[in-house]
Amino acid sequence: MTQRIEQQLRDAFAAGAELVRAETLRPSDRVPRREARPRLRRPLVLAPLMAALAVVVVSLTVVAGLGSPATVAGGAPPPPPFLLTAGDDGLSIRDAVTGKITERVAMPPTPKGNRLFNPGGYVLAGTGEGTTFYVAQSVTEPGTMVSTTRFYRLRVDDRGKTAEMAPDVIPPVTGAGPVVSLAVTQDGARLAYGFQCAGKVRCSGARLAIVDLAADKTRSWSADASESIKSLSWAADARTLAFVAGSEVRVLDTAAAGDTLAGSRVVVRGVESPVGVAISPDGGTIAVGGPFSQPDGEAPQRYSIEEYSVADGTRTRTLFTAENTARTVAKWTLIRYDATGRHLLIWGNVYPLSRLEDGQATVLVRPPVHPDPESPDASPQEMFAAW
Numbered sequence: 001m002t003q004r005i006e007q008q009l010r011d012a013f014a015a016g017a018e019l020v021r022a023e024t025l026r027p028s029d030r031v032p033r034r035e036a037r038p039r040l041r042r043p044l045v046l047a048p049l050m051a052a053l054a055v056v057v058v059s060l061t062v063v064a065g066l067g068s069p070a071t072v073a074g075g076a077p078p079p080p081p082f083l084l085t086a087g088d089d090g091l092s093i094r095d096a097v098t099g100k101i102t103e104r105v106a107m108p109p110t111p112k113g114n115r116l117f118n119p120g121g122y123v124l125a126g127t128g129e130g131t132t133f134y135v136a137q138s139v140t141e142p143g144t145m146v147s148t149t150r151f152y153r154l155r156v157d158d159r160g161k162t163a164e165m166a167p168d169v170i171p172p173v174t175g176a177g178p179v180v181s182l183a184v185t186q187d188g189a190r191l192a193y194g195f196q197c198a199g200k201v202r203c204s205g206a207r208l209a210i211v212d213l214a215a216d217k218t219r220s221w222s223a224d225a226s227e228s229i230k231s232l233s234w235a236a237d238a239r240t241l242a243f244v245a246g247s248e249v250r251v252l253d254t255a256a257a258g259d260t261l262a263g264s265r266v267v268v269r270g271v272e273s274p275v276g277v278a279i280s281p282d283g284g285t286i287a288v289g290g291p292f293s294q295p296d297g298e299a300p301q302r303y304s305i306e307e308y309s310v311a312d313g314t315r316t317r318t319l320f321t322a323e324n325t326a327r328t329v330a331k332w333t334l335i336r337y338d339a340t341g342r343h344l345l346i347w348g349n350v351y352p353l354s355r356l357e358d359g360q361a362t363v364l365v366r367p368p369v370h371p372d373p374e375s376p377d378a379s380p381q382e383m384f385a386a387w
Helices: 003-018 041-066
Strands: 082-087 090-095 101-105 122-126 132-140 147-156 162-167 179-184 190-195 207-212 217-222 229-234 240-245 248-253 265-269 277-279 285-289 301-309 315-324 332-337 344-348 351-357 360-365 384-386
Touching (some): 082 122, 082 132, 082 147, 101 162, 122 179, 147 190, 190 229, 207 229, 229 332, 248 285, 265 285, 285 332, 301 344, 315 344
Parallel strands (some): 179 229, 277 332
Antiparallel strands (some): 082 090, 082 384, 090 101, 147 162, 179 190, 190 207, 207 217, 248 265, 277 285, 301 315, 332 344, 344 351
């Protein structure tokens, strides 16, 4: 109990005591008849207790409120406390409200080799609570062009510092191509990852794998070699998985029979890779990074994040739109729901890493750009993030 609450209790008792005067108390030498007992005296005698009780109730409510998660405007739950980012400078834990770095993560040493496709070869996933993350790092041996991916689990304490760094939470995966997408269920029980075969990298074909972490069992689905499996995201039921294969956004019932992605269902066709995709926690809708709009005379070019119904693939609404002032084609490359479904983490090749709530974006990180604005590399550096 704080000093403030203790003082409120004292003040309440004092205020109540002032109401108890000599004339309100019955003489001790006689007992009044029942019908003659003043009806207002009991409330007056109980006034200090009632006042104190009211203060206690209010105080407990305040204390309970201080220990509960805060809410944002409109009664929405707050965003997760932290997020994990990967860039050219490595991994960083960041405050999810301000974007400020709380700690730079020291990763265990890995074999030397090429870290293709992603900054540092890192791919990230989180449970959506902002405290538990999974990291996959793919390294391709230059001579053989065979990739090996190692998987780590990172837990964050309430100060935004590393509480646990567990290497090899599942055995390293070799020869399947680099992992380009990663997703973990909200309960942290199932880990999904997708591969990409491209260029000179040797691999056995595009593949999606799901690991039951508690039982240490892996199930995989094959796909056409040309279909890299990207933008994985789980619904809260830990059964429905959304992803991008080639130019299609699909959903897969991971409890259904079959070992090929031919059994998945197409929700949206004709998307341009790379594209950010995320299924909502309730499994009812999918957020898809929409293609840029065609220029309309002098009007600026725009691009958007659209929401589609999982049931029938119809577009339901525009979640966010932004203007493209860059010389390159603008695309959304990262979209992640938090566990509540009320907050989105978004990033594009020409848009900074931001938090999105009710159509309003809050910029968290602005990756550095090339110093020469006329350079074809003048767009922001590539970044991945999860919460």
